[in-house]
């Protein structure tokens with residue numbers, strides 16, 4: 359007789375992989391929102407867009423921002439379906455797949471709330487950076503769930519130096535991504551006009567005001 363959880367498990371793998379791929383797409387689309395300066399395309403309104411449900415046809419930035427929200431909603435539907443199937447398929451075994459899906463669901467809620475905060479507060483760089491960081495964690499949770507459903511090593515491996523190094527490199531890459539977003543969000547992209555030095559100095563001390571990066575993007579001039 360066929361294992362009763364075989365079908366839900368297959369379905370889970372497909373759903374988890376599809377949700378992870380869609381999330382990669384949404385992350386790229388988020389970058390499009392940012393580089394096209396469409397973050398406030400719907401004004402600082404959420405969930406409405408400039409007071410209406412659908413943006414006017416001739417407002418491209420509003421459409422870009424609105425489609426980002428709609429795309430996020432689609433991922434929410436996929437994520438919910440993945441969670442329901444994960445509970446059916448992995449209630450009693452392979453808890454990694456189940457817990458990674460639960461973590462992804464929680465991160466999705468946080469991410470959506472951060473998206474709304476980013477809009478309502480006029481794109482403050484710190485919140486935009488958190489929005490990007492949470493997107494990375496959400497993707498990591500979805501990829502872990504998808505991977506845990508298709509690959510289970512036959513035995514436990516002892517933690518070796520290579521694994522530790524891989525963890526360290528991953529953590530550093532996360533920091534680089536966050537600081538990159540902060541540089542862009544705070545308008546500091548050309549703060550150092552030469553490389554590898556920063557305006558002729560190793561440490562950029564005494565080169566302008568500090569703390570301005572906390573201001574919203576459309577706040578007063580920073581330099």
Ligand code: HEM
Pocket residue numbers: 381384385386387388389391392393395396397398404423426427430433466469470471472473474476477481486487489490493496539
């Ligand atoms: C699963 C859900 C979501 C994911 C994975 C996601 C991901 C992203 C990413 C990766 C960016 C680019 C950030 C950067 O370049 O630093 C971004 C930008 C943005 N997102 Fe989302 N997002 C999600 C949901 C939402 C929601 C629900 C809203 C609004 C209610 C929203 C509003 C925005 C805005 C306004 C920007 C542009 C920020 C700017 O121009 O500085 N996001 N998103």
